[in-house]
Amino acid sequence: MVVLLYLLLIGGLLISVSQASYAYVIAKVNVSTAERRVHFLHHAVHSVCGILTVLAAVTLLVGNNQNSVAFICVAACALILIDAVIYLICSHIKSFAARRDAIKRKWKGEKVFGPEHDSEVSEYRALKEITEKNLLRDAIHFAFYVLLFLIACR
Numbered sequence: 001m002v003v004l005l006y007l008l009l010i011g012g013l014l015i016s017v018s019q020a021s022y023a024y025v026i027a028k029v030n031v032s033t034a035e036r037r038v039h040f041l042h043h044a045v046h047s048v049c050g051i052l053t054v055l056a057a058v059t060l061l062v063g064n065n066q067n068s069v070a071f072i073c074v075a076a077c078a079l080i081l082i083d084a085v086i087y088l089i090c091s092h093i094k095s096f097a098a099r100r101d102a103i104k105r106k107w108k109g110e111k112v113f114g115p116e117h118d119s120e121v122s123e124y125r126a127l128k129e130i131t132e133k134n135l136l137r138d139a140i141h142f143a144f145y146v147l148l149f150l151i152a153c154r
Contacts, residue, residue, distance in 0.1 A: 002061070005057050005060050005061050006057070006061075008053060008056070008057040008060075009053075009054055009057035009058065009061070011053065012050045012051065012052075012053030012054035012056075012057060013050065013054055014050070015046065015047070015049070015050030015053065016047050016048075016049075016050025016051045016053075016054065017047075017050070018050075019043045019044070019046040019047035019049075019050060020043075020044075020047040020050075022043040023040055023043035023044040023047055026039050026040040026043065027040055029122075030122075033123070033126065034090050034093075034094045035090075035094065035096055035123070035126040035127050035130055036126050037090075038086060038087055038090050038091075038096075038130050039126055039129050039130050041083060041086060042083055042087065042130065042134050042137075045079050045080065045082070045083040046083075046137070046141065048076075048079060049076045049079060049080065049141060049145075052072050052075060052076045053076075053148075055072055056068075056069050056072045056073065056148060056152070059072070060152065066152055066153050069148070069149070069152035069153075070149055070152060070153055073145045073146070073148050073149035073152070074149070076141070076145045077142055077145050077146065077149075080138050080141055080142045080145070081138075081142070083134075083138055084134075084135055084138045084139075087130065087134050087135065087138075088135075091130070096127050096130055096131075097127075097131070099123070099127055100124060100127035100128060103120055103123065103124045103127070104124070
């Protein structure tokens, strides 16, 4: 069991650092559009969840404090739910998939790309990154925290 907790600790650190670096790059580029804000928020939330995983692992390693681990798991699940709801609302209002597909269709008819396409390319990349895969990642991480909650509270 101790080995699993150390793996959980290392995994949480890796997730936190990788997701924080994604969020940092997105913030450095520009977060002025809805798709970039949603993209940034998604990676920032998962970075915080990585930190919460580290805290849960340390709490379980130090001593089985069920209340602390339960609180950590509930906080992580709440963050993930907020991320998923924001994605669903923004995706519906801003039509992320339709905009991405419209840009792709437009590009099929063009032979040459010039500087006038820079903002379009940037928008397409952001729209390509925020897809239903975000919801899949949210669901997997949500299930993980529910499982961790159940294990810690047994």
